[in-house]
Amino acid sequence: MLFSWVKIGSTGLAALCLTLSANPKNVKLFIPTNITAIALSSVAGVELRKLMRHYQDKERVEDMLAALKDTQAEEQLQFLSSAAERKRENEDADKRTERQLGLLQKTAPLFSEVLSLTGQNGAIERMALGMIQNGEPLGNVLLAASEAEMQFEQAKLQAQIHQKQLELQAQQMKSASVVTVSAGASESQAAIATVPVTSSSKIEGLQKAAKVVGLPTQCLRVDKAPSYERLIFSVRTEDFNSLSKFKAAAKLALGVKESDLPIYIYAPEQVAIEVPLLPQDRTYYNFPVRHWNLGDRLIVLGQSLDGEVLIDLASEDTPQILCVGTTGSGKSNLFRAIAYCLLQQGARVDICGGKVSDYEDFADRFPTISMNDMGKTFEFVGEYYHECDRRNKMSKAELAGQPAWVLLIDEYKGTVPLDEQMRRAYDQQLCEVARRGRGLKIHVVVGLQRGAKRGKDDPQGLPPDLRDNLPCRIAFRCVDAVSGRMVLMRRGEAVTSLQGRGDGIVQSGLLDRRFQAYRFDTIPA
Ligand SMILES: Nc1ncnc2c1ncn2[C@@H]1O[C@H](COP(=O)(O)OP(=O)(O)OP(=O)(O)O)[C@@H](O)[C@H]1O
Numbered sequence: 001m002l003f004s005w006v007k008i009g010s011t012g013l014a015a016l017c018l019t020l021s022a023n024p025k026n027v028k029l030f031i032p033t034n035i036t037a038i039a040l041s042s043v044a045g046v047e048l049r050k051l052m053r054h055y056q057d058k059e060r061v062e063d064m065l066a067a068l069k070d071t072q073a074e075e076q077l078q079f080l081s082s083a084a085e086r087k088r089e090n091e092d093a094d095k096r097t098e099r100q101l102g103l104l105q106k107t108a109p110l111f112s113e114v115l116s117l118t119g120q121n122g123a124i125e126r127m128a129l130g131m132i133q134n135g136e137p138l139g140n141v142l143l144a145a146s147e148a149e150m151q152f153e154q155a156k157l158q159a160q161i162h163q164k165q166l167e168l169q170a171q172q173m174k175s176a177s178v179v180t181v182s183a184g185a186s187e188s189q190a191a192i193a194t195v196p197v198t199s200s201s202k203i204e205g206l207q208k209a210a211k212v213v214g215l216p217t218q219c220l221r222v223d224k225a226p227s228y229e230r231l232i233f234s235v236r237t238e239d240f241n242s243l244s245k246f247k248a249a250a251k252l253a254l255g256v257k258e259s260d261l262p263i264y265i266y267a268p269e270q271v272a273i274e275v276p277l278l279p280q281d282r283t284y285y286n287f288p289v290r291h292w293n294l295g296d297r298l299i300v301l302g303q304s305l306d307g308e309v310l311i312d313l314a315s316e317d318t319p320q321i322l323c324v325g326t327t328g329s330g331k332s333n334l335f336r337a338i339a340y341c342l343l344q345q346g347a348r349v350d351i352c353g354g355k356v357s358d359y360e361d362f363a364d365r366f367p368t369i370s371m372n373d374m375g376k377t378f379e380f381v382g383e384y385y386h387e388c389d390r391r392n393k394m395s396k397a398e399l400a401g402q403p404a405w406v407l408l409i410d411e412y413k414g415t416v417p418l419d420e421q422m423r424r425a426y427d428q429q430l431c432e433v434a435r436r437g438r439g440l441k442i443h444v445v446v447g448l449q450r451g452a453k454r455g456k457d458d459p460q461g462l463p464p465d466l467r468d469n470l471p472c473r474i475a476f477r478c479v480d481a482v483s484g485r486m487v488l489m490r491r492g493e494a495v496t497s498l499q500g501r502g503d504g505i506v507q508s509g510l511l512d513r514r515f516q517a518y519r520f521d522t523i524p525a
Contacts, residue, residue, distance in 0.1 A: 001054075008047045015040035036404035037372065072398075132404040202275050206231065209371040220270065225305045225502040226283040231273045232266055232417040243271070259496040260481065270480040274514070276499050284502070285451075287337055289525065292344040297404050297443070299341045301334070301506060302517040308504060309515040311472060313342075313404070317440035317509035318472035321445040322462075324487040324495070325476030330502035330517050331447055332358055334474070335410055337520040338445060343369060347404035354410025361523055368403070375416035378426055380407060384442060385429040391440040402441055407433070410447040427463050434469035446470055447463035450478060451486030462486070472508040476500070 072237060131141045153408035192351065203219045210217040216236050223230040235243070247263045266272035285303055292298075296372040297313035311318040321338075325331035337359060339349050343366040351359055353374040362369050372380065384407055391399060409415055417423045434444045452461040473487050484495030489507050494514075498504065502517035 001051075002460045004047055004051055004392050008044045008051070011040040011047070012044040015044065026259060028480070034242065066493045071237055159256065202229070202254065202432065203231065206250050206273060209249035209253040210235075210246055212249050213242050215242050215246050222280060223305055224277075225274075225514065226285070226303055227499045228276050228514070229272045230305060231275060233271050233273065235269055235271050256497075262491065262494045262497055264491065266347070274497065276495075276497065279499075282499065282501075282503075283516065283517065285518050287340070287520045287524055292341075294346045296345045297342065297347065297441075298345065299338050300518065301337075302502065302515045304513045304515040306513065309513050311506065311508070311511075313406075313443050316438070317511065320434045320443055320470040321340065322448070322467060322470035322487055323445065323474040323476075324448045324451050324478060324483050325504070326449060326478050326483075326500075329476030329478070329498070329500050331476055331503065332410070333502060333520050334476075334504070335445070335447060337518055338404075339369065339408060340520065340523060342404065342406050345404070347406050349406045349408060350380050350407050352380055353412065353415045354408075358360065374415045377409055378417060378422065381426055381430045381433065384433045384437070384444075388433055388436045388440055388442055391442065394437065399440065404441045404443065405437075406443045408447075409447045412446045412448050412462065413452065413460045418459070420459075427466065431463070431465045431469055434466060444470065448483075450480065451483035453486065472506070474504055474506045476502070476504045 015037040018033050018040070022031070022033050022037075133146065137465040200222075203222075207217060207219065210233070217233045219231055220234055221232040223232070237243075243263070247261060249259045250256075250263065250273065262274040263271055283303075288300070290300070299311045299313065301309040301311065303309070313319055313320075323331060323334065333356060335351075335354065339351065339359065339362065343349050343362070346368075348368045349366075349370075351369065351371045355372065359369065359371045363371070384405060387405060391402060394402070415426075417426055431442070433442060437443060446462075446466070448462065452458050454461040454463040467486075473489060475484055475487050475492075475495045475498070477500040478484050478495040481493035481496055483492075485492030486493065488505060490512060491505075494505060498514075502519065503514075504511070505514050505515055507513075
């Protein structure tokens with residue numbers, strides 16, 4: 001390096017001396033002195049350039065070395081920190097293992113206690129040990145063991161219940177007795193049987209349910225209605241909330257899922273439970289042949305636990321009828337029976353809505369029946385409305401000579417006009433006919449598939465005014481309790497417990513009966 005500097009210095013100095021020694025008067029460039037000076041300075045320049053490159057390379061190498069040192073330090077740092085982390089983890093794992101071992105030592109007596117309690121030492125012990133060996137956390141092992149304990153408790157409970165059932169059965173076998181038919185039973189009650197209190201599965205189930213909710217009960221009587229059994233239980237309790245708990249437990253015991261299980265106060269300290277009969281155990285009745293008086297307005301509905309159920313349109317409680325029932329519930333059958341009863345007593349009957357073909361066999365037999373498409377209902381309502389006006393002006397004697405007029409509107413919803421103006425007129429006139437008709441021998445029977453209230457969403461629903469003017473309510477099976485609550489006055493949810501095919505409830509004023517409607521397949525001879 002020194003040699004390079006000496007070389008640069010000497011050549012540079014020589015070039016300077018040559019330049020200074022030049023004659024200022026002779027200004028020619030290419031004289032030997034000048035050429036030598038240029039050559040020497042070029043050599044000095046080239047050497048200088050070489051030196052500059054040398055220093056630049058040196059500087060770069062130094063930079064690279066410095067960078068290399070930095071990276072190595074970082075890597076070393078990372079390595080050291082990860083080693084520390086690993087050490088910490090290992091220490092933690094050691095601590096965990098230590099803790100688990102400690103827990104295991106502490107819970108060993110608990111395990112052995114649980115295992116001896118369950119009486120399944122072998123299997124559960126093996127399971128627990130297997131779980132621990134498989135590295136299962138101790139928490140999971142404990143959980144599995146406590147589940148086993150719970151199962152054991154359940155098994156113990158079941159065994160207790162079974163023992164109680166056996167005791168009850170033995171008691172019932174001893175005290176099985178025939179219960180008498182209640183006083184005042186009429187001839188028509190012959191069809192309704194009161195059966196001996198036996199240890200049937202229903203009674204057992206219900207007694208078990210009562211026991212579960214802590215209700216002291218005893219089955220006093222079983223009445224067999226056409227479509228259900230009415231079980232009368234004695235109940236001694238001051239906690240009336242326990243009745244609703246009993247209902248829930250009874251539903252569970254009898255396997256009643258979505259439908260209602262009617263339970264109601266029957267007498268002081270007695271409740272009645274209506275348990276449905278199986279379809280094959282039900283009793284059906286054909287419409288009876290009977291004597292009719294011209295001018296009467298009786299409707300014969302069917303049979304109940306208290307005998308035949310009749311309603312009289314001439315009565316203040318039952319002049320107009322509202323009937324609800326889903327398809328297959330027996331509503332059309334009842335409408336045919338109603339039409340028949342009233343036609344036999346000389347009434348004019350106009351059938352609107354529903355299936356007109358249902359009345360084909362009536363046409364030859366009864367000249368005062370008319371069967372109309374539902375679109376005509378509006379006109380008939382108008383005619384009945386004017387007849388109300390006409391009869392309203394009559395004297396009592398004149399009115400007595402008038403035949404009863406009965407408008408049967410099945411599937412009411414379909415008869416309500418969609419046009420708002422027409423609908424308003426229809427509502428107003430039908431409501432007036434129902435309201436004024438009761439004193440004018442003019443009657444309305446309205447049938448619905450389900451109880452839908454009139455509203456913005458349902459402009460064809462039943463208006464509250466009309467409903468209020470149809471005081472006799474008949475409900476057959478409905479799929480939802482809402483329909484029952486809308487039509488019936490009490491215990492509306494019971495409609496879901498009805499069995500279909502004529503199993504119905506009639507309510508009006510004080511009347512409240514569950515009945516089996518008479519089957520009306522053909523017009524009685
Ligand atoms: N009182 C009854 N006794 C025995 N069977 C009945 C009775 N009422 C109806 N049924 C039977 O139940 C079925 C349905 O009856 P019905 O047609 O009257 O029901 P619905 O409610 O009017 O149904 P839909 O709206 O589909 O006509 C029919 O097979 C009918 O024979």
